[in-house]
Amino acid sequence: MTKLLLIFLSAFLLSACADKNRYEQAVFEQMQKEQDVKDYHVTPEHMTDCVVATTSANMPGAFPFDPKRMTAYRNYTKMLTLSTAKDPKKTMDELRSDFGSAQELAEAHSNYTESLMTCYSAVIMESEETEKEKK
Numbered sequence: 001m002t003k004l005l006l007i008f009l010s011a012f013l014l015s016a017c018a019d020k021n022r023y024e025q026a027v028f029e030q031m032q033k034e035q036d037v038k039d040y041h042v043t044p045e046h047m048t049d050c051v052v053a054t055t056s057a058n059m060p061g062a063f064p065f066d067p068k069r070m071t072a073y074r075n076y077t078k079m080l081t082l083s084t085a086k087d088p089k090k091t092m093d094e095l096r097s098d099f100g101s102a103q104e105l106a107e108a109h110s111n112y113t114e115s116l117m118t119c120y121s122a123v124i125m126e127s128e129e130t131e132k133e134k135k
């Protein structure tokens with residue numbers, strides 16, 4: 001029984017990590033395209049870490065491996081890759097259904113956008129402080 005529980009737990013954690021990793025990859029790809037990241041000489045990795053941490057804090061689920069959080073990671077990933085979908089209209093309909101409503105999809109998009117702006121502000125302030133320290 002213990003081995004079965006251990007196998008189940010391991011499989012769950014692996015799939016949970018995969019969902020988060022896919023989300024991080026989708027955010028990273030977005031950060032590589034962002035002109036502001038290039039203009040402010042911010043590394044896409046640094047922005048990705050910040051955006052993932054900030055959006056995750058406002059996602060459903062009480063803890064990092066909560067099934068609701070894992071579903072949110074999958075949904076956010078799908079939301080970020082909408083522009084590359086073969087059928088964007090169908091994917092948008094799926095997103096509305098996956099999030100529960102158009103309102104909840106809009107809230108998720110708002111969470112992502114607000115996190116992005118928060119991270120830009122934080123990262124730019126960091127770089128300005130670093131520049132001051134160098135002088």
